[in-house]
Amino acid sequence: MEKVAFVTGASSGIGRATAALLAGSDYRVFGAARNIAGVKPIPNVEFLQLDVRDDESVKEAVRAIVSRAGRIDALVNNAGYTLIGSLEETSIEEAKQLFETNFFGVLRMSQAVLPIMRGQRYGRIANVSSVVGFVPAPYQGIYGASKHALEGYSESLDHEVRQFGIRVSVIEPGFTRTKISQNSQVAGRLLEAYESERNRVLDAVRENTASGENSFTAASAVLEALTARSPRPRYPVGREAKLLSRFRKLIPSKLFDKSLRKQFGLGAA
Numbered sequence: 001m002e003k004v005a006f007v008t009g010a011s012s013g014i015g016r017a018t019a020a021l022l023a024g025s026d027y028r029v030f031g032a033a034r035n036i037a038g039v040k041p042i043p044n045v046e047f048l049q050l051d052v053r054d055d056e057s058v059k060e061a062v063r064a065i066v067s068r069a070g071r072i073d074a075l076v077n078n079a080g081y082t083l084i085g086s087l088e089e090t091s092i093e094e095a096k097q098l099f100e101t102n103f104f105g106v107l108r109m110s111q112a113v114l115p116i117m118r119g120q121r122y123g124r125i126a127n128v129s130s131v132v133g134f135v136p137a138p139y140q141g142i143y144g145a146s147k148h149a150l151e152g153y154s155e156s157l158d159h160e161v162r163q164f165g166i167r168v169s170v171i172e173p174g175f176t177r178t179k180i181s182q183n184s185q186v187a188g189r190l191l192e193a194y195e196s197e198r199n200r201v202l203d204a205v206r207e208n209t210a211s212g213e214n215s216f217t218a219a220s221a222v223l224e225a226l227t228a229r230s231p232r233p234r235y236p237v238g239r240e241a242k243l244l245s246r247f248r249k250l251i252p253s254k255l256f257d258k259s260l261r262k263q264f265g266l267g268a269a
Contacts, residue, residue, distance in 0.1 A: 004069045005226070006062075008032045008052055008109060009079030011039045013178030014128055014171075017215035018076055018222045019045045025223060027074070030065050052079045052105030062112045071120055074226045075113050077106040078128040082143040084202065085187025086194040094187060095142045102146035103153070110157065114166070123166040124226045127154045128218070131174045131241045134248055138264055139194075139201045155233055169225040170234050173218040174241035175208040200265035213238040 005022045009015035010031030019031040023044040032050035033039050039047055048064060051057040065072055080102040083094060106127055117123025130144075133151040137144030151170050158168035190198075221235040236245040247256055261267070 002026065002028050003073040004028045004030070004065065004071050005074040005076065006030045006032065006065055006072055006113070007076040007078060008050060008105070009128075010042075010045070010047070011036075013078075014173065014176065014215045014218045014222075015076070015078035016042065017219035018078065021216065021219040021223055022074075022076075022226075025227075028069055030061075030069075032061060032079070050079075052109060053100045055108060058108045058112050062116070066116060072113050072116050073120070073122065074124045074126070075109060076126045076128065076222055076226075077109050079105055080128070080146070082140055082184040083187065084139060084184050084198075085190065086139055086198060087141040089187040089189055089191050089194060090142050091188065094185075095145075098142050098185075099146055099149075102143070103149050106150060107153070114161065117166050118161075118164045121165040123161075123164075124231065125154075125157070125166070125168045126222045126225045127168065127170050128222070129154075129170040129172050131172055131236070131244050133170065133172055135244055136260060138266060139198050140205075151234075158233060167231045168233075169231045171218060171221050171225065171237060172234055172241055172245070173221075173237040174213060174239075174244065175205075176213045176215060176218060176238075177209065178215055197266060204264045213240075 005027040007015055007019045007029065010019040011033035019029050020042050023029040023042065029045045031042065031045045031047045033047060034051050036047045036049050048061045050061045081098065083090065083098050110125060127150055129147045129150050132140065132144040133147035154168050154170045161168065218237045221237045225231045225235055236242045
């Protein structure tokens with residue numbers, strides 16, 4: 001039986017690469033975007049309008065897929081964005097808006113598809129996180145907090161739904177050549193006290209992103225998570241992410257801290 005996959009945030013970057021890869025791997029793929037009018041078509045991918053922040057939009061998209069395909073075997077939660085600014089500069093409202101997409105959007109999507117997957121006694125959910133789901137993210141702290149929350153949620157959900165033949169994994173890309181930096185939002189109240197260090201960090205992020213992994217590297221990890229008989233809870237993507245995952249566990253915290261500050265151009269402290 002042909003498996004059906006639903007990919008959010010499929011208009012660009014990792015979501016687009018994932019939708020294209022799954023469509024070439026015997027999946028019937030539905031891709032979601034907030035504005036499908038401007039989305040460049042992908043062969044064999046059916047696009048749906050979706051705002052993961054809106055309950056009714058999520059329910060309508062899931063109803064549409066079930067009406068057309070009869071089932072949903074795989075959900076890839078990829079929609080998200082980053083917010084630039086120190087944590088002091090970031091307003092509570094800005095933080096809430098980011099969590100509404102990056103975390104609660106995943107919660108909405110998962111709750112919408114889980115009854116279908118439980119009825120099928122089968123399902124796979126891949127939540128696209130980041131290395132900042134397990135390491136600090138200076139000047140992107142709210143983004144990092146949303147990914148830490150996503151990882152805790154995903155691991156807990158995986159334990160709850162295994163009884164129904166459903167598995168949940170997180171995909172943890174390192175720096176990846178996507179438009180996430182260009183599409184990032186900036187805190188509305190920037191403070192001069194943080195300006196110099198903030199700019200150094202942003203320069204380092206842009207430089208590392210430009211030389212980062214291809215989006216299809218992350219897409220391949222998604223495919224592995226969706227098709228493995230016993231998927232792993234976490235899939236670090238790319239050499240850097242895999243090294244960071246090991247170093248975080250194995251080297252002394254003081255040494256890890258020093259290395260991270262050096263990478264991002266932060267002063268010794």
